[in-house]
Amino acid sequence: MGGSSGGGAVGRRTFLAGAVGLVTAATLSACTFEAGPTPTTKTPTATPTPTGTPTPVPSPRSMMRSRWSHDPFARGAASFTAVGATDQNRIDLAAPVGDRLFFAGEACSVEQPGTVDGAIASGADAARALRDVAVGGERIAVIGAGASGLTAARALIEAGFTVRVIEARDRAGGRIASRSSDSWPVPVELGPWTIAEGDDAFRQQLDQAGVGYTTFDRIDDVRTSTGSTVTASPVGADAVTSAVEWSSGGPHDVTVDRALAASGAGALSTEKDADGVSPADWLAYDLNARVAPRTGASSDRLSAWNGGAAESGDGIGDFIPTDGFSEMVEKLADGIDVLTKSAVTQVSYTDTRVGIRLATGESLTVDRAIVTVPLGVLKGDALSFIPELPLTKARAISILGMGTVDRIWLRYDEPFWSSTATVFSTVGTDAAVARWVNLQPVTGDAVLVGTIAAGHASAIAELGDDAALAAVLPSLEPFLATPAEGTGPGSPTPTPPSST
Incomplete structure (x- = not known):
């Protein structure tokens, strides 16, 4: 992933100069950055499993999960439009500060916020804006090696600039996080994991990298807490x-x-029908299983005007990858000089240059910079700007929301569920998992992928692996096969899962 950038390789010590330029010794000594957990927890924790009636759902052979709200380099999964926010806030967030400091990322996208496509488009826009005011050969820093940052860096290198990408993680990709293991028949995607029909830029990058994907044949199975299959009602969405x-x-x-x-509109009847489901239940189902997974936001924070609550879709796309999205990241980063394990703690800027301070104690001075860190990081105090950002940008950072959507992947030796559908959900329950995707019909392997959103995601992110598993498995109880069905055990004895 390292390599030449622009007119030749720039060594770390050549590009990084200790305590020079705009960063003073006093401000450097005040900068701290606490390391935090990675998006996936791969080892069991000491958090105890909640006591109570054990679920008959068996524990998986393997489990992987994300905890984006706990990731110090993300602080959430994707932006959403909170109450009071508008498209203008995203425009303000993307606006350059003078002609030295530029901003990009999915939160800057008006057309496709919260998506890989939005991140790619925003990175390309920022590169064009910088190129219009810069002189060829200038040194440019791109802060963040996600889809937006890598897109911007590649465009600038091709335009003749010397570019260094600075990434806090030990890898490129940002919230595109693929994990491969012998314990899994397919790459595990902990960030974006499906592809929508309209994700043109994303699909173009996947195609260029040779990443395979296949059509997802969606078949929904909605059940009550007792396991009865019901026809989904539009009353909640209406x-x-x-x-x-x-x-x-x-x-x-x-x-x-x-x-x-x-x-x-929300004053719906709580009277149960023959299936045991009320109109009010269908409203709760729509908010929890459609709106929250797509936006990452609970309905008590999402803007009615601009939050997209009435838009269709629940975050499950039209295609699923057969190869890891990380292969696309590797292709996009090929030949780009990426400095990993280097969290930026301070950005100082004047009319002539930009100074960047790292958590390692090193600093660098460049002609211009593009900041592509997630909105959640901008909201925190791990990264500061000197002088402070303009009021319009600060307001945009404050008023836009950072949503929480996590994935939990479970692998079994054989299916315990009775349904051959590809999407499971429950109505009339406060299920921790909004929807489960059954990959067995697609891959032939007994793999379930759960989406946990908004408040449930924030709560479960606080738990260790054992407790998190105990919290999510009951949402699969309605799909248990009975002994009479012959396709799985009725009440198997839970066994501890592997977290690899």
Whole structure:
């Protein structure tokens, strides 16, 4: 991943100069950065499993999970439009500061926020904006080696600039996080893991890297807590749409929850039908299994005006990869000088240059810089700017939301579930997992991928592996095969999973 950038390789000590340029000794001594967990926890923790009635759902042979809200280099999965926020805030976030400091990332995208496509497009936009004001041969720093940062870096190198990408992690890719192991028949994707039909830029990059993917044949199985299969009702989605339409006539933005309450659209009957499901249950199902997984936000934070609550989709795409997304990252990073394990703690800028301070104690001075760190990092105090960012940008960082969506992958030796559908969900329960994707019909292996969103994701991220597993397995109880069905055990004895 290292290599030449622009007119030739630039050594670390050549590019990095200790305590020079804009960073003073006093400000350097005040900079600290605490290391934190990686997106996946691969070893069991000491967190005890909650006591109570044990679930009949068997423990998996292997498990992998993300905890994006605990990742110090992400602080969440993707941005969302919180109440009071507008597209203008994303425009303000992307706006350059003078002609020295530029910003990019999915949170800067108006058209496709929260997506890999949005990150790629934003990186390309920032590179064009910088190129328009810079002189060929200038030294450029790109902070962050995710899809946005690598896209920007490649465009600038091709334009003749000397580029160094600075990445806090020990790898490139950012929130694109692939894990491969002999314990898994397919690469485990802990960040984005499916591809939507409209992800043109993402698919183009995958195709160029030779990353294979296949059509996902979606078949939904929605069940009650008792295991009865029911036909999904549109009443919940219709209520959300009605509330959003009502809010558009108001004098100011409100949350989706407030719009549902004030419009009356959320006042649905709690009377159960023959299947044991009420209209109110279908509303809760829509918010928890569609809106939250797609936005990463709970309905008490999401903007009714601009949060996209009425848009279709639940975050499950039209294609699934057969190769790891990391292969695309490797292709995109090929020939780019990427400095890993180097968290940036301070960015100082003037009308003539940009100074960058690293957690390692080193610093560098460049002509211009593109900042592509996630919105969650900008919201925290691990990275500071001198002088402080303009008020419009600071407001954008404050008002835009950072959502939480995590994945949990479970591998079994054989399926315990009775359904041949590819997407499992439950209605009338407060299931921790919004939806499970059954990869067995696609790969032939007994693998389930769960999506945990919003409040559930934040709560489960606080747990160790054993406790997290205990929290999510009950959501699979409605799909247990009975002994009479002959396709799996009825009440198998749980066994400790491997976290590899």
